[in-house]
Amino acid sequence: MHISEMSRLVRGTGHILDVLDVLHRDQVALRIHDGAFSAMDLTARHPRTGELLSTVKFMVQPFAATGELQRDLQREPTYDGLRASETKGSKGGRRPAVPADKTGDVRTAYLEDRSIAALARDHGVSRGAIRTAVADLLPDHTAAKEEAPALELLxxxxxxxxxxxxxxxxxxxxxxxxxxxxxxxxxxxxxxxxxxxxxxxxxxxxxxxxxxxxxxxxxxxxxxxxxxxxxxxxxxxxxxxxxx
Incomplete structure (x- = not known):
């Protein structure tokens, strides 16, 4: 097995030891190309007991703990930003679409000359969601459909x-x-x-x-x-x- 960095394979100190046991059980060789583990033979075992060498355990755990700390430090600013956005009233994820049971009402209101902006405010969705619900009723869509010439095949x-x-x-x-x-x-x-x-x-x-x-x-x-x-x-x- 070839990986660029150990962080691509494991996510913590305990996880790396479990992964090494699985690799040994399945007789899979591991080659890490970059990072602190690139110069180490992580699959080295004692010739008699078959257990992971103590030196490997000693070297692996500090490096894995350092990598785990680095990932945690990277997550903290992200979580802080999400919490700040929630405090301001922002919501993550995709914008809500028009519910299926409300689509008919939206289309009827649009045909009665209700504006897209007003419909978006009424239903608490974006203008894009309203346009999606009434896409086939928009003037541009109708004109394009009528003006498109029928293609003849050779x-x-x-x-x-x-x-x-x-x-x-x-x-x-x-x-x-x-x-x-x-x-x-x-x-x-x-x-x-x-x-x-x-x-x-x-x-x-x-x-x-x-x-x-x-x-x-x-x-x-x-x-x-x-x-x-x-x-x-x-x-x-x-x-x-x-x-x-």
Whole structure:
């Protein structure tokens, strides 16, 4: 066992002897790196009786008593400060929260335009405790909840190569153009697919750009291109269900 100082392990004169007995019983070696005990072999025992050497007892007890005195001297100013604070009316520990059976009354009073400071005085708690009880009723909380935009997750879909070839001649908007430019080409036999990663709304707009592949707008309907658009449409439709 390695410890930095003996005070990390024991708390008094009697305690140190008990600890040494436990270490001997469990056959645990002790190594202290700093302090007065660092140069001592505290586990030395008499070879015949197995008892702690008298010299170890003699050296350990004064050092342990000195350490205990030092800790007591450190505690006294702390206790004096606590007593002085109690005399002035201060209380230690966490500030009290609003009791569970009073939370409803606090929320009702707040909705009736009772101020947070007044509620804190009425219930004998801090303003922070009142704010915690009415957190979802605060104006900042409501505004943040209403103004927070819904986040859309990126989705990766494979677009048939014939649809991708057509889109190269189209004029998409910036978001669609960026998604197509960042697409990854995946070779499949003699053809390929373009693996596009974008939010569902961008996939829907890209699909709308492929509408001429079904024929119309001055373009003849080519079966292979129409099939490519339908495949991409099926993937987008599975991603964004259509409304009835």
């Amino acid at each position: 989705v990766t879909l494979d677009m048939p190569g014939k649809a991708a070839d057509f889109l190269r001649t189209a004029e998409p908007e910036a978001a669609e153009r960026a998604a197509l430019a960042q697409g990854v080409v995946v070779r499949r036999g003699q053809g390929y697919t373009l693996r596009v990663t974008a939010v569902p709304a961008v996939h829907c707009r890209i699909l709308a750009l492929c509408q001429p592949l079904d024929g119309g707008q001055g373009m003849p309907a080519v079966p292979a291109q129409r099939k490519a658009r339908r495949e991409y449409e099926n993937r987008v439709s599975a991603l964004v269900p259509t409304e009835p």
